[in-house]
Amino acid sequence: MNIQKIVAKYKIFIDTCTWMFPQAVHFLENELPRALYSQRETVKLPVRVIDEVNKHLKSEIKETRYKARKAAEMIKLYIRGKILEGFGSSADNFVDQTILTVFTNYRTKYHLAFITQDRKLAQDVDNLNRQKSVRSNKHILVLTINQFGQLSPWNFNLQESNIQELMKKSSHKSENKKIPFSPSREKMKKLPLGKKVKVGIDHPLPVLEIPQLNQLISTRRFGPLRLIEKVGSGGEGDIYLTSNGQICKIYKKTSITQAKLEKLCIMLKYPIDKSGICWPQDLVFNSRQQFVGYIMPKAVGKPLQRSIFVKPLLQKNFPYWKRSHLVQLALAILEKIQYLHERNIIIGDLNPLNILIKNEREVFLVDTDSFQIAEYPCPVGTVNYTAPEIQGKKFGGFLRSFQHEYFAVATLIFMILLPGKAPFAQQDGGSPQENIKNGNFPYPLGQNTTGKAPDGPWRFIWSHLPFKTKEAFYRSFKEQERLNTMEWIQVLKHYEYTISKGYLSDELFPQGHKIPAEKRTTAICQEPYCGKEFDIHIDRKKQMVENGNKLICYKCQEKIQEEKLMKNLYGTENEITSKDQMGSFRSNGIDPHQDPFLFDPSQMAGNTNQPSSFLQNFLNRFKS
Amino acid sequence: MMDHFNAFRPKHDLEEFSLSRQELFDNPTARVPICLVLDCSGSMWGEPISELNKGIQLFMKAIRQDDIAAHSAEIAVVSFGDEEPKCELNFTSIGNQAIPFLTASGRTPMGAAVKMGLDMLEKRKKMYSTTGVDYYQPWLVLMTDGAPTDDITLAAERSSELANAKKLTVFPIGVGSAADLQTLAKFSPRRTPVRLKGLNFSAFFEWLSKSVIAVSQSTIGESVKLPEAKGWGEL
Numbered sequence: 027m028n029i030q031k032i033v034a035k036y037k038i039f040i041d042t043c044t045w046m047f048p049q050a051v052h053f054l055e056n057e058l059p060r061a062l063y064s065q066r067e068t069v070k071l072p073v074r075v076i077d078e079v080n081k082h083l084k085s086e087i088k089e090t091r092y093k094a095r096k097a098a099e100m101i102k103l104y105i106r107g108k109i110l111e112g113f114g115s116s117a118d119n120f121v122d123q124t125i126l127t128v129f130t131n132y133r134t135k136y137h138l139a140f141i142t143q144d145r146k147l148a149q150d151v152d153n154l155n156r157q158k159s160v161r162s163n164k165h166i167l168v169l170t171i172n173q174f175g176q177l178s179p180w181n182f183n184l185q186e187s188n189i190q191e192l193m194k195k196s197s198h199k200s201e202n203k204k205i206p207f208s209p210s211r212e213k214m215k216k217l218p219l220g221k222k223v224k225v226g227i228d229h230p231l232p233v234l235e236i237p238q239l240n241q242l243i244s245t246r247r248f249g250p251l252r253l254i255e256k257v258g259s260g261g262e263g264d265i266y267l268t269s270n271g272q273i274c275k276i277y278k279k280t281s282i283t284q285a286k287l288e289k290l291c292i293m294l295k296y297p298i299d300k301s302g303i304c305w306p307q308d309l310v311f312n313s314r315q316q317f318v319g320y321i322m323p324k325a326v327g328k329p330l331q332r333s334i335f336v337k338p339l340l341q342k343n344f345p346y347w348k349r350s351h352l353v354q355l356a357l358a359i360l361e362k363i364q365y366l367h368e369r370n371i372i373i374g375d376l377n378p379l380n381i382l383i384k385n386e387r388e389v390f391l392v393d394t395d396s397f398q399i400a401e402y403p404c405p406v407g408t409v410n411y412t413a414p415e416i417q418g419k420k421f422g423g424f425l426r427s428f429q430h431e432y433f434a435v436a437t438l439i440f441m442i443l444l445p446g447k448a449p450f451a452q453q454d455g456g457s458p459q460e461n462i463k464n465g466n467f468p469y470p471l472g473q474n475t476t477g478k479a480p481d482g483p484w485r486f487i488w489s490h491l492p493f494k495t496k497e498a499f500y501r502s503f504k505e506q507e508r509l510n511t512m513e514w515i516q517v518l519k520h521y522e523y524t525i526s527k528g529y530l531s532d533e534l535f536p537q538g539h540k541i542p543a544e545k546r547t548t549a550i551c552q553e554p555y556c557g558k559e560f561d562i563h564i565d566r567k568k569q570m571v572e573n574g575n576k577l578i579c580y581k582c583q584e585k586i587q588e589e590k591l592m593k594n595l596y597g598t599e600n601e602i603t604s605k606d607q608m609g610s611f612r613s614n615g616i617d618p619h620q621d622p623f624l625f626d627p628s629q630m631a632g633n634t635n636q637p638s639s640f641l642q643n644f645l646n647r648f649k650s
Numbered sequence: 651m652m653d654h655f656n657a658f659r660p661k662h663d664l665e666e667f668s669l670s671r672q673e674l675f676d677n678p679t680a681r682v683p684i685c686l687v688l689d690c691s692g693s694m695w696g697e698p699i700s701e702l703n704k705g706i707q708l709f710m711k712a713i714r715q716d717d718i719a720a721h722s723a724e725i726a727v728v729s730f731g732d733e734e735p736k737c738e739l740n741f742t743s744i745g746n747q748a749i750p751f752l753t754a755s756g757r758t759p760m761g762a763a764v765k766m767g768l769d770m771l772e773k774r775k776k777m778y779s780t781t782g783v784d785y786y787q788p789w790l791v792l793m794t795d796g797a798p799t800d801d802i803t804l805a806a807e808r809s810s811e812l813a814n815a816k817k818l819t820v821f822p823i824g825v826g827s828a829a830d831l832q833t834l835a836k837f838s839p840r841r842t843p844v845r846l847k848g849l850n851f852s853a854f855f856e857w858l859s860k861s862v863i864a865v866s867q868s869t870i871g872e873s874v875k876l877p878e879a880k881g882w883g884e885l
């Protein structure tokens with residue numbers, strides 16, 4: 027705003043609170059006097075302002091005294107420099123009253139400008155502009171000094187007052203909340219835990235335009251910013267890099283709701299300054315000062331889903347990685363989660379698209395505005411990360427508990443250690459949702475096994491996990507005794523330790539089952555044309571020999587299974603011709619009860635005393 | 651019994667099968683199987699079939715370019731022309747597939763083709779479940795520019811049943827004014843047939859790839875809002 031022009035046209039009035047506003051000092055000591063001198067103008071000052079400053083000089087609060095002293099010093103300079111004219115008397119009730127009276131009386135004669143930090147008074151003065159009974163071609167300008175010390179007009183947009191109100195409310199709450207003294211957590215600000223979802227705030231807020239690439243947005247803390255590059259997009263809106271290097275999320279119209287705004291205001295009231303957590307830093311407004319998004323720190327790296335959860339991508343992105351890197355990565359993520367949990371923040375929609383990985387130690391949680399904050403739920407979620415007791419429930423309709431969250435945490439760790447494999451994916455299982463609900467965790471622990479662990483590297487990886495880790499998954503998925511985040515950190519530190527000591531394999535994708543060194547022996551594969559020597563568990567060999575079964579290496583077992591499956595799927599040999607086999611599939615009714623995969627080698631791991639029925643079954647099949 | 655296996659079939663088929671199975675093991679991503687059942691009868695000759703080929707190419711390329719969809723979507727193609735439907739492309743990972751080149755000739759055995767497509771989807775699902783791979787319910791895209799020359803009753807019943815049970819999503823598409831949308835509707839009780847705008851196969855396949863990408867990033871069982879079908883369908 028051009029102060030020269032304002033001074034030339036308007037009579038300037040300044041409220042007590044602006045005189046005492048530290049960020050206004052620069053304006054009051056430099057810009058304004060310069061403009062007043064050059065226009066030979068003065069500031070009008072109600073005498074009550076001086077009284078108020080005098081009163082504040084005696085305040086019990088040191089900060090107030092200091093501010094009042096500065097204000098008094100400036101006012102004296104203005105008087106001495108003859109750029110200030112007092113009016114009214116000490117008999118006036120309040121400054122507010124004086125100002126309103128003066129403005130009402132003089133508004134038809136002069137253009138008037140009022141600078142204040144007080145929203146309510148500003149609004150009242152501004153309303154005079156719209157008083158229908160008095161017709162005037164003069165204008166009242168209501169101004170304030172913003173946080174950057176700049177003179178700016180008050181914005182009486184509905185949302186604006188909404189936001190001010192919200193910020194006040196939530197700060198109020200946080201002050202009331204007494205955190206019990208504990209030396210280590212002295213500084214930790216915990217959010218209140220919500221009891222039930224706040225309802226009736228889903229209505230969209232009016233928004234006239236959604237800022238696009240290369241357009242300007244405005245913020246309170248960082249001033250105006252430009253959207254300089256689109257870096258992502260999601261269900262709720264687009265993600266941009268801004269001209270100050272931070273990241274900005276601009277919502278779609280349908281996602282701009284009162285609920286969103288309220289949640290963000292609380293988050294801003296509880297600033298989290300922790301690297302790797304892309305916590306909201308400020309609200310974002312469009313050119314009409316309507317709320318459209320928020321600013322957050324920049325995250326680096328690729329989402330877990332796109333960098334770790336698919337083998338070829340993992341090998342491409344991190345070619346040197348070993349098992350210990352995966353464990354370290356899980357720990358790095360857990361550390362962020364624990365930080366949030368300590369503050370009563372539940373992530374809710376923990377999911378591999380919202381965790382960005384730079385390397386095994388630097389990770390970033392994004393989409394923090396979907397977190398569950400106090401009575402504002404996390405309205406989204408995915409099946410794999412949803413605890414059985416809340417499967418199928420509408421996520422926006424209830425508040426998640428820490429127990430629900432711990433299920434998600436266990437799933438995440440599982441899918442990092444068995445890169446990308448969902449814990450409930452299994453042979454001949456139901457839908458993921460059904461499997462989770464029924465607690466059908468397919469991997470074996472000791473005597474317990476379903477024989478349904480998925481084929482391929484997964485059961486090998488599982489067999490190489492330390493018992494403690496397996497047990498932790500087992501408890502979390504099967505027995506609903508979920509570990510909390512801190513406990514998971516302990517479990518993984520133990521895993522890290524066993525690898526570092528060489529007790530367990532550091533291979534990313536081990537090629538076979540774990541056989542303890544003292545139980546390892548070799549056998550010769552008895553398949554025709556194979557005859558290779560292979561490692562085998564001593565008890566298993568003994569058992570096979572006792573039962574009069576053939577000893578078959580893993581590769582040959584695989585081949586046999588494959589052939590059986592192929593036959594099962596594509597019918598008998600007569601029906602398949604070499605060239606166009608793919609073109610002549612017949613539907614020759616697969617018998618769903620005939621399971622071609624009744625053998626699960628992983629059952630052998632710890633279960634040697636009683637041959638399982640699966641094994642028996644398998645062996646019987648090969649007794650020709 | 652063992653000998654029986656050894657004589658089972660020509661070796662390279664087993665190798666191919668084995669490769670495809672290895673890929674199922676190694677890739678933990680939940681799969682979206684998509685079967686394109688495409689009319690390649692004589693009337694598609696000329697510009698239609700060449701536009702269709704372009705569309706398929708675009709489709710497969712678009713999916714390969716998306717990290718997640720590339721590891722999630724699996725595509726098979728059945729063509730129908732001549733007397734019998736033909737499997738042009740069978741399910742395996744997209745990375746291992748050559749883009750098929752379709753030619754047009756012959757009749758319109760739609761019933762047999764849909765049956766083949768459904769059989770292939772069923773087998774693929776069986777493969778997933780026996781190896782312990784999660785999957786989304788499959789999609790079947792059915793395109794024709796005419797009317798069937800064989801009996802479609804059984805195939806239509808089967809696809810309708812699956813669709814009603816939400817075990818299959820059918821996308822019925824008519825090409826040109828001679829396409830019999832009423833017949834197409836018999837396969838698809840949940841999604842009404844759409845007539846392609848002109849020969850805008852590319853726009854359709856672009857839309858399809860976007861839809862596949864959207865689904866591959868969703869979770870199983872969740873209902874996904876597909877992108878708006880703009881630019882390819884007639885109203």
Ligand SMILES: Nc1ncnc2c1ncn2[C@@H]1O[C@H](COP(=O)(O)OP(=O)(O)O)[C@@H](O)[C@H]1O
Nearest residue numbers: 258259260261262263265273304324325392393
């Ligand atoms: N702070 C950030 N820094 C860098 N990239 C980000 C950041 N926040 C989000 N992204 C990118 O944008 C994508 C979508 O963001 P997200 O918050 O998940 O959107 P939505 O909630 O709308 O789905 C993320 O997967 C990520 O790749």
